[in-house]
Every structure is written in C-alpha cells, then in structure tokens.
Amino acid sequence: MKKSIKTFVTMIAAMIFIISFTGCGQSKQSQQTNTSNSLSENTKKEITIGLSFPAADHGWLGAIITNAQDEAKAQGVKYITTTADNPNKQTSDVEDLITKKVDAIVMLPIESAALTPVAQKVMDAKIPLVIVDREIESDNFTALVKGDNKGVGINAAKYIAQKLNGKGNVVIIEGVPCSVTTLRTEGFKEVIKNYPDIKIVATQAGDFQKEKSLTVMQNILQSQKQIDAVYTEDDEMAFGVLQAIKEAKRTDIKVVTGCGGHKDAYKLIKDGDPLFQATFIYSPLMVKDGVKMAVDIVKGNIPKNKVTVLEATQVTKDNVDKYYDPNANY
Numbered sequence: 001m002k003k004s005i006k007t008f009v010t011m012i013a014a015m016i017f018i019i020s021f022t023g024c025g026q027s028k029q030s031q032q033t034n035t036s037n038s039l040s041e042n043t044k045k046e047i048t049i050g051l052s053f054p055a056a057d058h059g060w061l062g063a064i065i066t067n068a069q070d071e072a073k074a075q076g077v078k079y080i081t082t083t084a085d086n087p088n089k090q091t092s093d094v095e096d097l098i099t100k101k102v103d104a105i106v107m108l109p110i111e112s113a114a115l116t117p118v119a120q121k122v123m124d125a126k127i128p129l130v131i132v133d134r135e136i137e138s139d140n141f142t143a144l145v146k147g148d149n150k151g152v153g154i155n156a157a158k159y160i161a162q163k164l165n166g167k168g169n170v171v172i173i174e175g176v177p178c179s180v181t182t183l184r185t186e187g188f189k190e191v192i193k194n195y196p197d198i199k200i201v202a203t204q205a206g207d208f209q210k211e212k213s214l215t216v217m218q219n220i221l222q223s224q225k226q227i228d229a230v231y232t233e234d235d236e237m238a239f240g241v242l243q244a245i246k247e248a249k250r251t252d253i254k255v256v257t258g259c260g261g262h263k264d265a266y267k268l269i270k271d272g273d274p275l276f277q278a279t280f281i282y283s284p285l286m287v288k289d290g291v292k293m294a295v296d297i298v299k300g301n302i303p304k305n306k307v308t309v310l311e312a313t314q315v316t317k318d319n320v321d322k323y324y325d326p327n328a329n330y
Helices: 002-044 059-075 087-099 116-124 149-163 179-192 210-223 235-248 263-270 286-298
Strands: 048-054 078-084 104-107 129-132 143-147 168-174 198-205 229-232 255-257 276-280 307-310
Touching: 048 059, 048 087, 048 286, 059 078, 059 235, 059 286, 078 087, 087 104, 087 116, 104 116, 104 286, 116 129, 129 286, 143 149, 143 286, 149 179, 149 229, 149 255, 149 276, 168 179, 168 210, 168 235, 179 198, 198 210, 210 235, 229 235, 235 255, 235 263, 235 276, 263 276, 286 307
Parallel strands: 048 078, 048 104, 104 129, 129 143, 143 307, 168 198, 168 229, 229 255, 255 276
Antiparallel strands: none
C-alpha cells in the first residue's frame, strides 16, 4: 500500500513537471513569435514624406524639387510633392499633408511670416517638420537646414569693397520678402557701413527671377549715371543684371556678384567674364540633407543640432573648377 501511494505521488509530480515545462516553452515561443511579428511590422512599415515647396518659377527652386525627390527615392521612401505660387496655397498644401498623416514634412516656405502659423499645426499633429532654406518666425520645427545667408552678404561686401578699393557706388538687387533676403541684405550692409566712401545708391527687388531683375536693372541704369558694382542676392538675378548692363553698353560698372551656385554662373567665372567674377555657394543640394534628416527622424534618429548652417563659400576663378559641373541639376 505504501509502495502504491509512493508510486502514485511520483507519477503526479512527474506530470506537474512536464506540464510546467511545456507551458514555459509555449510561453517563450509565443513571446519570440510576437517579438518577431512586431519587428517585421516595423520593418515593413512604409515611410511617406510630404514635400512642400514654392512653385519652380526659377531654376534654383526647380533644382530643389528635383533634388528632394531624388533623395526620397535614394532613401527608399514614398513622397508626396506639393508646389504653390502663393502662401495661402502652400498653407493649404501643408494642411492637406497633415490630413493624409504623412510621417514627416519637409517645407521650404514661400514667405517666412505667412507660413509660421501652419508650422504650429504640423507640430500639434506630432509630425516632424524639417524646414529648408527660408526660415519661419518661430522655433516650431524639428530641424532646419539652411545656407549662411548673412555670410553671403558679408562675403560679397568684402569682395566688392576690395575690388573697388573702398570707394564707389553700389546697387543691391534683393530677393522676395523672406528671411533669406533679410539676412543677405543685413550682412552686406553691416560690412559696407565700414567703408564711408562706398554708397548704396539703389536697392530694388528682383524676386529671385532673371526677367524681373533685367527690368529692374534697366530702370536703375536710367536713374543712376554712375554705378561701380552690383550685389545681386541670386545667380539668376545676376544674369538679368548682366544682360541689362550689356544692352545699355555701360562701361562704368566694374563688378557684379551672385549667389546660389548655378552651373552657368560657374561657367561665366571659369570663362573669365569681365564683370561676373565671383559668386557664393548656396546650393539647392541642401534639400537632400533635409530629406535625409526627415527620414532619420521618423526612424528615431534625432539630429544632434536642431539648426544646420552650410558655409557661404566664395567661388572665383581660383577655385571654380572644384564646383563646376556641367551636368548638375542647377
């Protein structure tokens, strides 16, 4: 009897051990399966980036759009591109991207002040926002990639002052109302004020467009009988200015500077144009950094610096071969 009880107890203990072991094994296996499924879902999740830009009314913006799309493809993500010819349309575009629940938005604002409110809406929707080029009037963004706009103005002023030996009349051709224009003009004026014999005799907006700059410069040439240098805040505006000077057959102007890194501007410098001898880098390739940053943020990799500023390198005949690419998008 005792032996039977002992045998029975032993059998019960063995069964409990087997059941417990099997249960633990199933639990562990189930946990591994769930983890695997979770990783698989995260890996398979397709990232969609919203791209909001001004309409490509000149080459630099056209290159921005192309470069952004190229980088999105290189990153292996989906993208939705919107372009607008006015701030209200761009605001509506961004609101639509919010509704579509994109994973991140890369935006180049048409105007700084006008696009500031919609940036708040993006942040409220908890969508990462990467601003490129033109700033907004708040810090409601996840990251900002821009060129050194103030540095463009500072470097151009130093270059012109040197070429004029600190004396002469200067014209400024500005861009559209935005942070880019403000900073490029401020930087230029800050340096020029240190040269009392250099006078800024006219400042007009060319809106970053060749044709408008041509018309604006034609009017300035009629009103100003002596001009020694022209500071343009964009290479394409410089092309319009150079055309106006050539058509007017003016010989008093000694130097015209640009900005942006247009391949045709580099070609003029390379070929030794007598007026256009310098430009300052503000490359549309910067948007590639913005798109890559947006994808990284979605993947959980927040950039160390909220603001990235790219150097406004001076390009002259001495170093133009380093930057000139006849096959570039811009």
